[in-house]
Amino acid sequence: MRVVICGGGVIGACTAYFLRRHGVEVIVVERTEVAAAASGKAGGFLARDWCSGTPLDALARRSFALHARLPQEIEGDWGYRPMSAYAGHVVPDGDPRRTAPSAFDWLSDGIVIGQPLGTTETTAIVHPQKFTSAMMNAALAQGAELRFGRVTGIGRDPHGTRAKGVEVEGSIIEADAIVIAMGPWSLLAAIWMNMPALYGQRGPSIVYDTGTHVSADALFLEMEIYGAVTPIEVFPRPDGSTYVTAWPDTAAFPTDPADVKPEYNRLHNLQRMSERLSPLFRPEKIIATQACFRPVTEDGLPLIGRVPQDDGLYVATGHGVWGILNAPATGEALAELIVEGATRNVDLAPFDPARLKPLNVRRR
Numbered sequence: 573m574r575v576v577i578c579g580g581g582v583i584g585a586c587t588a589y590f591l592r593r594h595g596v597e598v599i600v601v602e603r604t605e606v607a608a609a610a611s612g613k614a615g616g617f618l619a620r621d622w623c624s625g626t627p628l629d630a631l632a633r634r635s636f637a638l639h640a641r642l643p644q645e646i647e648g649d650w651g652y653r654p655m656s657a658y659a660g661h662v663v664p665d666g667d668p669r670r671t672a673p674s675a676f677d678w679l680s681d682g683i684v685i686g687q688p689l690g691t692t693e694t695t696a697i698v699h700p701q702k703f704t705s706a707m708m709n710a711a712l713a714q715g716a717e718l719r720f721g722r723v724t725g726i727g728r729d730p731h732g733t734r735a736k737g738v739e740v741e742g743s744i745i746e747a748d749a750i751v752i753a754m755g756p757w758s759l760l761a762a763i764w765m766n767m768p769a770l771y772g773q774r775g776p777s778i779v780y781d782t783g784t785h786v787s788a789d790a791l792f793l794e795m796e797i798y799g800a801v802t803p804i805e806v807f808p809r810p811d812g813s814t815y816v817t818a819w820p821d822t823a824a825f826p827t828d829p830a831d832v833k834p835e836y837n838r839l840h841n842l843q844r845m846s847e848r849l850s851p852l853f854r855p856e857k858i859i860a861t862q863a864c865f866r867p868v869t870e871d872g873l874p875l876i877g878r879v880p881q882d883d884g885l886y887v888a889t890g891h892g893v894w895g896i897l898n899a900p901a902t903g904e905a906l907a908e909l910i911v912e913g914a915t916r917n918v919d920l921a922p923f924d925p926a927r928l929k930p931l932n933v934r935r936r
């Protein structure tokens with residue numbers, strides 16, 4: 573059996589890894605580079621039970637457990653680290669109140685740290701670019717193939733009922749099964765095939781070189797800027813960098829993932845907010861300023877499973893804010909579905925692509 577995976581983000585990489593463990597022939601087609609988009613520019617924050625009470629709960633719990641197990645299973649260091657998480661807020665300028673415990677003495681005055689949101693049992697972090705690359709490398713080491721090229725269409729059998737191959741810039745790679753995992757660019761497949769629409773939600777981020785001065789705690793803070801209270805998230809990583817991100821927007825995404833850029837004003841505001849948080853967030857300490865698009869669906873839940881009326885065509889995308897967290901369990905479950913026809917650990921019914929109306933663009 574040969575499976576062609578379209579997209580080398582975290583979902584494509586994890587699916588390739590778990591498919592290879594079933595001994596299936598796997599080819600990944602990636603347009604730019606592995607982890608070129610959100611999977612390389614996300615925070616990488618993981619939480620075991622923050623999806624409790626939602627249809628994502630079982631997927632998130634299974635994936636959180638897999639994240640903890642994978643460092644013992646595959647080679648590489650992607651900065652997996654259990655960490656605590658706290659809520660807090662920034663008091664307005666001029667109010668010198670400080671109620672942060674001493675572990676937070678790297679923060680400026682006037683940052684109030686509140687109740688813990690997570691402990692080292694329930695929250696963790698990975699470096700998303702390194703994690704995605706490690707998963708892809710593990711798949712390649714087990715015999716998967718990675719081809720660079722732009723997926724431009726899906727080929728069907730003469731009866732038009734079964735997806736038979738992936739068109740890559742004019743040539744066809746034949747396949748017994750195809751997985752669409754192109755993040756927001758899976759919208760292209762929705763145009764070609766019978767799939768629901770995908771949207772992109774852009775988020776800016778800044779990565780600072782903070783060395784060893786920052787405690788291993790994720791912070792979810794609120795800060796007033798231009799009269800509006802805005803959330804800002806801070807994720808220190810074991811490699812001595814700290815990732816800061818803030819509010820998303822819904823800009824249209826460019827056709828080429830390599831063209832994704834942060835919007836100037838949002839980036840500028842994020843930098844101002846970061847500088848208010850800590851003297852460590854100085855301009856000369858900036859390692860990267862970037863933006864990426866979360867893939868989102870109409871109802872906010874991912875699409876994971878077989879595309880209706882298209883035997884052999886599967887999709888795994890739309891993971892929104894939890895794509896890094898939920899990638900391992902998505903890859904594991906999809907591999908089981910493709911190879912064995914059923915999943916063992918997670919019920920994919922809530923994510924069945926059939927629940928949403930297809931985009932309904934006339935097929936080519």
Ligand SMILES: Cc1cc2nc3c(=O)[nH]c(=O)nc-3n(C[C@H](O)[C@H](O)[C@H](O)COP(=O)(O)OP(=O)(O)OC[C@H]3O[C@@H](n4cnc5c(N)ncnc54)[C@H](O)[C@@H]3O)c2cc1C
Nearest residue numbers: 579581582583603611614615616617723755775895896897
């Ligand atoms: C600012 C921000 C912070 C985030 N923080 C977190 C977090 O802390 N924790 C968490 O769990 N999640 C987080 N996320 C969400 C997470 O990053 C995404 O859900 C996840 O990365 C989506 O992965 P993906 O593989 O589906 O898509 P992508 O990462 O978008 O990968 C899609 C791949 O497909 C390729 N591609 C596109 N078109 C084609 C084509 N035509 N042919 C071939 N290849 C193509 C692209 O080049 C890309 O490599 C964050 C997202 C953002 C934007």
